[in-house]
Amino acid sequence: MRPSPISPTIDLDAQGAQHGFLKLPYSRDDAAWGAVMTPITVIRNGQGPTALLTGANHGDEYEGAIALTKLASTLRPEDVRGCVIIVPFLNYPAFRAGTRTSPIDRGNLNRSFPGKPDGTVTEKIADYVQRHLLPRADFVLDIHSGGKTLDFVPFAAIHVLEDKAQQERCRKAMEAFNAPYSMTLLELDAVGMLDTAAESAGKVFVSTELGGGGSATARSVAIADRGVRQFLAHCGICEGRPEARPTIVLDMPDSDCYITSLHDGLLEMCRDLGDDVRKGELVARVHDTRRTGTEPVEYHARRDGVVAGRHFPGLIGCGDTLAVIAEVLN
Numbered sequence: 001m002r003p004s005p006i007s008p009t010i011d012l013d014a015q016g017a018q019h020g021f022l023k024l025p026y027s028r029d030d031a032a033w034g035a036v037m038t039p040i041t042v043i044r045n046g047q048g049p050t051a052l053l054t055g056a057n058h059g060d061e062y063e064g065a066i067a068l069t070k071l072a073s074t075l076r077p078e079d080v081r082g083c084v085i086i087v088p089f090l091n092y093p094a095f096r097a098g099t100r101t102s103p104i105d106r107g108n109l110n111r112s113f114p115g116k117p118d119g120t121v122t123e124k125i126a127d128y129v130q131r132h133l134l135p136r137a138d139f140v141l142d143i144h145s146g147g148k149t150l151d152f153v154p155f156a157a158i159h160v161l162e163d164k165a166q167q168e169r170c171r172k173a174m175e176a177f178n179a180p181y182s183m184t185l186l187e188l189d190a191v192g193m194l195d196t197a198a199e200s201a202g203k204v205f206v207s208t209e210l211g212g213g214g215s216a217t218a219r220s221v222a223i224a225d226r227g228v229r230q231f232l233a234h235c236g237i238c239e240g241r242p243e244a245r246p247t248i249v250l251d252m253p254d255s256d257c258y259i260t261s262l263h264d265g266l267l268e269m270c271r272d273l274g275d276d277v278r279k280g281e282l283v284a285r286v287h288d289t290r291r292t293g294t295e296p297v298e299y300h301a302r303r304d305g306v307v308a309g310r311h312f313p314g315l316i317g318c319g320d321t322l323a324v325i326a327e328v329l330n
């Protein structure tokens with residue numbers, strides 16, 4: 001395969017703390033010989049495991065971007081045994097635009113793996129991560145939240161994997177991140193995800209959904225800050241033993257967890273994030289926005305569980321995920 005057009009401006013193998021860029025040439029109207037310059041920090045100290053920490057895989061998700069920006073500027077080489085690769089804004093064009101997908105090519109980075117070295121800008125980023133960052137890593141943490149259109153209870157997540165020993169390693173890393181909720185997902189749309197790329201390569205992989213709505217809160221950022229530190233301790237890269245606070249263990253075993261809107265309209269949530277619901281219970285109404293005097297459409301839970309996710313904006317469209325009901329295991 002042809003080489004990646006992305007080149008780091010730092011030596012990824014050098015000892016110490018280095019701050020630089022992943023430089024991707026991108027010729028355009030306002031910079032004929034311009035480049036996408038994605039910030040990257042590598043902190044390396046001697047022999048040991050490597051963790052790859054990423055945020056803003058989707059450009060409108062901020063907890064990872066904030067926590068990893070702070071980590072990059074505060075983590076010292078003497079605090080590290082091994083290596084930490086930090087990319088706070090993985091889909092950098094999308095992050096700068098404040099959008100889920102890239103404004104350059106509309107690329108959804110988390111549906112673009114394994115990527116292409118001669119593809120779109122987003123595919124080139126995916127290819128670089130796939131062939132140059134993932135192989136370096138033993139542990140991978142990709143911090144997501146809901147973005148502008150979804151909101152979640154704060155959870156760390158792993159996937160159901162065929163290799164149960166690998167799934168168990170992932171579960172222990174998720175427990176170390178120790179979000180208020182811990183989720184095991186059966187992924188319905190796994191093709192093209194960084195998750196799948198990392199898991200297929202045998203890595204210990206944890207992702208998160210820490211909030212949403214296109215912003216971050218003091219509480220959700222604190223969960224990310226603490227989770228990242230605990231994750232690095234679990235990896236054996238930083239000092240300390242992860243401290244376990246109670247976490248609510250969630251499962252999303254099948255498609256009954258998802259409530260999809262079949263109507264366009266005005267969304268009235270009848271239950272909020274974190275609420276317990278019973279099968280058949282009213283979760284939301286969708287009101288007609290074109291006329292008054294009509295009955296709203298009611299949406300009900302298809303299983304017992306907790307409201308773990310919801311559509312965030314006030315208006316909803318046919319086909320949008322309205323709510324996610326997760327099973328509580330503890």
Ligand code: ZN
Nearest residue numbers: 058061144145
């Ligand atoms: Zn995301």
